[in-house]
Amino acid sequence: MNKKNRPAAAQQANEIRVDVLPHAKDLRWPMTWYFLTGKLYSLLPWKKTAWTCAGFPVELLLGLDIFPLHPENMATVAAAQKQSQRLIEHAEGMGYSRDLCSYCKTNIGAVDLEVSLKEGGIARPDIITCTNTICDTHWKWFQIQAEKLDVPIFVFDCPKIVSGTDERTIEGYITYMVEQFYSFFEFVKEHTGREPNIGKMVKAAEQSEQLSALWREIFEYRKCVPAPYSMAETSASFFPMVVMPGVKSGIRFFQKIRDDIKARAAQGRGTLSGGREQYRLMFEGIPFWYRMRFMYDLARYGAVVVYEPYTFSFAPDKPVGLSYTETLRHVAKIMMDRPYSYNLEKRIAYFKQVIEEYRIDGVILHENLSCRPSSTGMIDLKNTLQQECGIPVLIINCDMNDPRVFSEAQMKTRIESFLEIMEDHRNT
Amino acid sequence: MMKTIAYFEASHDMPEEVLSAAGFVPRKIFGNVHASNDPADQYLQPFFCPAARSALTEALSLSGQWEGIVIAQGCNATNRHYDVWKRHVKTPFLHWFNTPLKNDEPAVRFMKTELWRLIDAINRHFGIVVTDDMLARANHESNAIKKQLQVFSGLRAKKDIANREYLEILMKTMILPRAEALTEIQAAVDGLKNRGPFPKDKKKVLLTGSDVTYPELMDLFDEAGLRVVRDDLSVGERYFSTLIPETGDPLEALARHYLSTPRPATKLGMRDRIRYLETAVAASGLKAVISQNLKFCEPFAYDAVLVNEALKARGCSVLHAEREYTPQADNQLLNRLAAFTEMVESS
Numbered sequence: 001m002n003k004k005n006r007p008a009a010a011q012q013a014n015e016i017r018v019d020v021l022p023h024a025k026d027l028r029w030p031m032t033w034y035f036l037t038g039k040l041y042s043l044l045p046w047k048k049t050a051w052t053c054a055g056f057p058v059e060l061l062l063g064l065d066i067f068p069l070h071p072e073n074m075a076t077v078a079a080a081q082k083q084s085q086r087l088i089e090h091a092e093g094m095g096y097s098r099d100l101c102s103y104c105k106t107n108i109g110a111v112d113l114e115v116s117l118k119e120g121g122i123a124r125p126d127i128i129t130c131t132n133t134i135c136d137t138h139w140k141w142f143q144i145q146a147e148k149l150d151v152p153i154f155v156f157d158c159p160k161i162v163s164g165t166d167e168r169t170i171e172g173y174i175t176y177m178v179e180q181f182y183s184f185f186e187f188v189k190e191h192t193g194r195e196p197n198i199g200k201m202v203k204a205a206e207q208s209e210q211l212s213a214l215w216r217e218i219f220e221y222r223k224c225v226p227a228p229y230s231m232a233e234t235s236a237s238f239f240p241m242v243v244m245p246g247v248k249s250g251i252r253f254f255q256k257i258r259d260d261i262k263a264r265a266a267q268g269r270g271t272l273s274g275g276r277e278q279y280r281l282m283f284e285g286i287p288f289w290y291r292m293r294f295m296y297d298l299a300r301y302g303a304v305v306v307y308e309p310y311t312f313s314f315a316p317d318k319p320v321g322l323s324y325t326e327t328l329r330h331v332a333k334i335m336m337d338r339p340y341s342y343n344l345e346k347r348i349a350y351f352k353q354v355i356e357e358y359r360i361d362g363v364i365l366h367e368n369l370s371c372r373p374s375s376t377g378m379i380d381l382k383n384t385l386q387q388e389c390g391i392p393v394l395i396i397n398c399d400m401n402d403p404r405v406f407s408e409a410q411m412k413t414r415i416e417s418f419l420e421i422m423e424d425h426r427n428t
Numbered sequence: 429m430m431k432t433i434a435y436f437e438a439s440h441d442m443p444e445e446v447l448s449a450a451g452f453v454p455r456k457i458f459g460n461v462h463a464s465n466d467p468a469d470q471y472l473q474p475f476f477c478p479a480a481r482s483a484l485t486e487a488l489s490l491s492g493q494w495e496g497i498v499i500a501q502g503c504n505a506t507n508r509h510y511d512v513w514k515r516h517v518k519t520p521f522l523h524w525f526n527t528p529l530k531n532d533e534p535a536v537r538f539m540k541t542e543l544w545r546l547i548d549a550i551n552r553h554f555g556i557v558v559t560d561d562m563l564a565r566a567n568h569e570s571n572a573i574k575k576q577l578q579v580f581s582g583l584r585a586k587k588d589i590a591n592r593e594y595l596e597i598l599m600k601t602m603i604l605p606r607a608e609a610l611t612e613i614q615a616a617v618d619g620l621k622n623r624g625p626f627p628k629d630k631k632k633v634l635l636t637g638s639d640v641t642y643p644e645l646m647d648l649f650d651e652a653g654l655r656v657v658r659d660d661l662s663v664g665e666r667y668f669s670t671l672i673p674e675t676g677d678p679l680e681a682l683a684r685h686y687l688s689t690p691r692p693a694t695k696l697g698m699r700d701r702i703r704y705l706e707t708a709v710a711a712s713g714l715k716a717v718i719s720q721n722l723k724f725c726e727p728f729a730y731d732a733v734l735v736n737e738a739l740k741a742r743g744c745s746v747l748h749a750e751r752e753y754t755p756q757a758d759n760q761l762l763n764r765l766a767a768f769t770e771m772v773e774s775s
Contacts, residue, residue: 095733097750099475099724132529136504136694139529140730143698147734155696157529159538160507163514165524172541173526179534344511372476372726376508379471380515 017273018232018299021264023256030240030249035117041067042123048192049123051145053130053138054242054314055338056156057331059208060184061129062246063201064194070243071122071145075106078120079289079401087113087120088402102370102401104141111145124149127191129184133158134341135373154187156180158336163345170333177332178325198324204246205327208318211245214254215315221261222306223358226270226277228261231305232295233271235287238311245314271304278302279422280359282351284381285366285374286310286400294411301419307358309350313340344377348384355389362422363393370399392425394418430605431495433521436483436513438502438727439639439692440662441527443543443682445672448606449566450550450558452495456602458663459483461642461755471512477724478753479641480505487517496521496553498546501528502694503727521553530696531687539683547679563678569606570672576613577601577668580620585632585657585712587623591646594656598663599641630655631772634714634744636705637732638722639663644755645720651757652765654718658708660701665708666690693727701731702738709744716772718765719748745772 041047048066052058058068078084087109088102094112096105106120115121128151130142139155146153157180159173188194215238222229237257240250264270270277281298283305288294295305316338319330342350354360363385367375382393396414399405433452435442444454459482468484487497497519499510510524526542528535547558577598584594597616601609626632633649635656640646641663649656659665670689673681690704691697709717717739721729729750736746747768749761 095736095748097721097729097732100726100729104730136727137730139696140693140727143696144730144734147698155529157535157696159526159528160501160510160524162507162524163511169545172538172545176528176534176538176541179537183532183534344515367473369475372724373504373508375473376476376504377511379473380512 016276016299016302018230018271018296019269019273021229021233021257021260023253023260024233024237026253026256027237027239030244030247030253033247033249034240034244038067038069038123039117042069042125048127048194049125051122051125051128051130051142051151053134053142055131055133055138055158055335055341056129057335058243059201059204059246059318060181060331062204063197064188064192065197065200066127066188066192066194068243069122069125071107071141072103073239073243074110074117074120074122075103075401076289077118078106078110078115079403080292081119082290082403083115083119084290084401085403087115099369101135101137101141102399104137106401107141108144111149125151127151127188128153129155131156131158131335133335133338135371137371152187152191154184156184156335161337161343163343165343170336173336174329174332177335178328181328181332205318206320207248207251208245209320210251211241211254212315212318214251214258215241215311218254218258218261219307219312219315221258221265224265224270225280225359226268226272226275227280227304227306228264228269228271229257230271230295230299231283231287231308231311232292232299234308234311235292235295238314241311241314272299272302276302277304279304279361279419281305282354282358282360282363283308283366284310284351284363284378285368286371287366288398288403288406289401290403291406297412298415301415303419305364307354307360309339309354313338340374344380347377348381351381351385352389355385355391360391361426362391362418364418365393365395366400367395367397368400369397369405370401392418392421432493433496433498434487434490434494435498435500436487436506436509437500437662438480438506439694440666440689441502441506441686441694442498442500442525443546443686444602445563445566445570445682446543446546446550446558447498448569449562450547450554450556453603453605455494457483457486457497458599458603458641459486461644461753463489471516472509475724477505477722477726479639479722479725480509482753484509484513484517487513487519491517491519494519496523498523498525500525502692521549523549527686531691536683536687539687540679543679543683560678563682564674566606567672567678567681568674569610571674573601573606573610573613574668574671576610576617579617580613581665581668583617583620583623584655586626587620588625588627589620589623589655591650591654591656592643595640595643595646595663598667602663602667626655629653631716631769632657632712632714633716633718633772634705634709634712635659635661635664635718635720636735637661637718637720638725638728640720642755644757645751648757648762649718649765652762653769654716654765656718658712658714660690660692660704660708662692666692693731698731698734702735705735705739706742709739709742715744715775716768717744717746718768719746721748721750723750723752745775
């Protein structure tokens with residue numbers, strides 16, 4: 001890109017930065033709580049822990065007084081600490097193919113090498129539980145680790161709501177899911193002695209909904225122009241929703257950042273310094289955990305990711321005040337049908353609505369070598385959005401946890417070209 | 429001429445008996461390794477399973493000859509690709525069959541619901557009524573084919589049956605009208621009566637891993653001096669090793685049958701899969717196993733490490749290889765296979 005043709009915002013590179021929220025650093029409190037409590041539960045013999053995955057209703061575990069440990073989350077910790085590559089390579093040395101999920105291999109490497117919590121390590125759980133709702137990898141990975149660690153495993157088989165599935169069929173799917181809840185409770189009782197405590201479960205669900213509602217409120221503020229909050233910060237701050245949705249310290253943190261965002265929005269201030277928001281972007285997929293600076297680099301061009309389905313996916317409406325049976329059916333539906341795993345028809349409709357509501361100028365689709373399910377349909381998604389919404393869409397081929405796939409120079413060239421296209425598009 | 433309904437599956441997940449009971453020829457979509465994947469690659473990225481991309485290519489080209497298509501859940505290539513097929517493959521009837529991941533009692537009940545849903549969709553779309561009697565006949569017909577395949581397969585360790593020959597007869601039974609398939613396999617079994625004994629210069633192996641859907645790879649094993657006498661593939665023993673119960677409710681029988689076939693890597697139950705393999709090597713006195721993984725075939729790649737470790741612990745020599753989706757002779761793979769043959773000979 002020659003200087004003359006560079007977008008105006010790009011010429012101001014190095015001058016624009018992300019203004020981090022005043023309370024962003026308070027994330028350390030829920031994180032500390034989570035890690036210390038997890039450590040405690042792992043050490044005390046009468047306490048129980050479970051490995052679980054994204055897409056699993058953690059509130060169920062809290063209602064059973066079982067503390068959830070998240071191998072995926074710890075894999076992202078390893079990446080942020082620049083440890084994922086060595087752990088992945090160790091797993092590949094054990095025989096796991098280069099083409100397999102980098103989260104999985106990070107965890108396999110971390111467990112085999114017994115690395116510390118700070119480097120992405122994780123304690124041996126009492127039980128392992130997961131679903132196949134997001135990907136096959138979840139249950140394949142957890143099955144391997146259950147076998148290696150000799151820990152009992154329960155997998156929820158979530159039927160697939162493919163494009164065009166009618167409501168009657170979905171109701172049948174829900175019935176199958178609900179049957180599995182009862183099997184799950186039996187499994188938990190057999191292996192931990194725990195039985196569902198409806199009171200605890202309701203409390204966890206209520207607090208979880210409070211947390212989700214706060215996140216949805218934060219997303220509402222992101223509709224403002226300029227956007228007061230971006231993916232540069234949400235990629236870290238959404239942590240409480242993933243690992244501790246039914247816990248108060250997460251709610252307190254979300255309330256603080258919500259208030260920061262609200263104040264910023266009231267003042268008409270954006271997340272970029274000097275209010276120099278030039279391009280409003282939507283980012284689909286998991287971020288590059290080993291290279292979180294990517295989002296801050298976008299800011300240098302005046303580009304802000306104002307919406308990402310990935311973090312929003314953790315904040316669905318959760319049932320409060322329903323009967324026990326109704327609650328289970330509702331949870332079952334949420335497990336099968338969340339933004340991150342929407343079928344193609346629903347995904348296209350969802351994206352179109354977001355593009356309109358959030359005044360999106362361009363979409364970046366992360367074609368993730370570690371996540372073939374989420375990458376499927378991206379070509380159709382791109383073509384449809386370009387044709388029907390009239391905005392540029394960029395597919396970038398990369399990986400969420402394996403830094404060997406990330407090429408600094410290639411990424412920069414692609415992003416700059418994309419910004420140039422957006423600029424041209426704006427001027428025509 | 430009988431009309432065809434084609435199906436796409438990741439393993440042996442599609443209850444083809446329902447299609448034959450409804451009067452259609454059930455035809456498994458294998459893909460064509462000799463054809464370029466360019467048509468499918470307009471919609472699917474090159475780092476997706478090449479066999480699944482080839483299946484889409486085949487459907488894009490042949491769907492006009494079929495009355496419909498059923499896609500059965502196996503791995504993420506089936507449920508996620510369904511949406512892409514729905515947009516681009518022209519067919520008057522496209523049905524999603526959600527085979528469960530598990531095989532416990534809730535899964536059996538769910539499988540029955542899915543079978544009813546498939547039958548109902550066929551009845552409504554084609555204006556027919558599939559009865560229990562029709563299903564029972566289809567189950568019986570299917571068992572007749574499976575029994576002949578069991579005989580053919582059992583002779584692999586005794587007669588001189590090329591690896592290619594076994595795969596080709598299996599693939600034929602999965603695309604021909606049922607009666608023709610039975611005639612073919614009966615003729616093939618009869619043809620083995622005067623066949624020579626198992627060749628002395630070949631080593632007996634068990635083949636596991638991703639499905640093999642083209643004979644050129646089987647030729648490569650023969651060329652390296654290896655003869656596959658047991659396997660746990662879906663285009664293999666998984667297809668015929670168990671029979672459909674012929675008493676009681678035929679739909680219930682189908683549901684239970686499909687959830688009791690040897691477990692593939694696409695279904696929950698790695699321990700069961702290992703047990704099947706251990707039993708197979710023990711029953712056949714085998715000491716050599718080829719574990720192969722098609723590039724980007726994730727479920728089998730995840731299983732391979734622990735499955736192979738278990739077989740090694742049983743005293744088997746195991747060669748694990750990742751392969752491309754190509755009919756071309758892979759000389760690197762051939763060298764590894766030949767070295768493996770030598771190793772097996774010397775041990």
